[in-house]
Amino acid sequence: MIAMKTRLLAAGLTALATAALTTDAGAADAAAGRQKAKKCQTCHGIDGIAKIPIAPHIAGESQIYLETQLKAFRSGKREHEIMSVIAKDLSDADIADLSAWYSSVKITATMPQ
Amino acid sequence: MIAMKTRLLAAGLTALATAALTTDAGAADAAAGRQKAKKCQTCHGIDGIAKIPIAPHIAGESQIYLETQLKAFRSGKREHEIMSVIAKDLSDADIADLSAWYSSVKITATMPQ
Numbered sequence: 378m379i380a381m382k383t384r385l386l387a388a389g390l391t392a393l394a395t396a397a398l399t400t401d402a403g404a405a406d407a408a409a410g411r412q413k414a415k416k417c418q419t420c421h422g423i424d425g426i427a428k429i430p431i432a433p434h435i436a437g438e439s440q441i442y443l444e445t446q447l448k449a450f451r452s453g454k455r456e457h458e459i460m461s462v463i464a465k466d467l468s469d470a471d472i473a474d475l476s477a478w479y480s481s482v483k484i485t486a487t488m489p490q
Numbered sequence: 491m492i493a494m495k496t497r498l499l500a501a502g503l504t505a506l507a508t509a510a511l512t513t514d515a516g517a518a519d520a521a522a523g524r525q526k527a528k529k530c531q532t533c534h535g536i537d538g539i540a541k542i543p544i545a546p547h548i549a550g551e552s553q554i555y556l557e558t559q560l561k562a563f564r565s566g567k568r569e570h571e572i573m574s575v576i577a578k579d580l581s582d583a584d585i586a587d588l589s590a591w592y593s594s595v596k597i598t599a600t601m602p603q
Binding site: 407423424426427430431432433434436437438440441445454455456481483484 | 520543598600
């Protein structure tokens with residue numbers, strides 16, 4: 378009886394965890410983000426390697442870092458003459474998708490000898 | 491006479507430009523920055539590849555971008571619970587050196603297929 382309850386509990390937790398993961402995955406669509414990134418690529422590149430020195434490379438940054446920065450620009454907590462304007466028009470879904478795209482890029486670093 | 495003045499002017503401008511470049515180069519020492527980066531590496535890695543999701547990769551970011559962000563954290567223009575504290579104790583030379591170190595790392599990006 379205890380074993381059955383344990384199995385049911387485990388099954389319930391697995392279902393909950395799966396639902397949570399599905400929701401997260403549904404909210405952040407890297408392929409959609411790649412399309413939306415057309416408005417970012419002049420400065421940050423479509424691969425997240427910046428085209429101009431004042432813009433950061435954002436390739437491979439984590440989902441949470443990118444979302445946090447875009448939301449900070451949108452709210453005014455972080456300010457930049459260009460990004461504050463760009464971020465103002467982004468929905469939560471746009472931010473999730475753009476962050477999913479740029480975080481999906483893999484980067485490697487090579488230190489100078 | 492005009493030619494001589496032009497040559498003198500050109501020589502003067504070259505000397506000024508050289509002095510400016512020398513000053514800049516002297517102010518940003520990547521090797522010194524690598525040593526100073528020991529206080530950054532727990533979060534950002536010694537190569538600029540972040541160790542934790544909330545910290546950005548800073549490998550290969552431009553000198554001007556890195557300096558601007560560190561100065562923004564130091565002045566309070568940009569805020570972060572950790573970086574605001576760290577940056578408060580950085581001198582202009584520290585900021586120049588750290589920026590020189592992390593900007594000297596080469597990065598490559600690979601987009602998902």
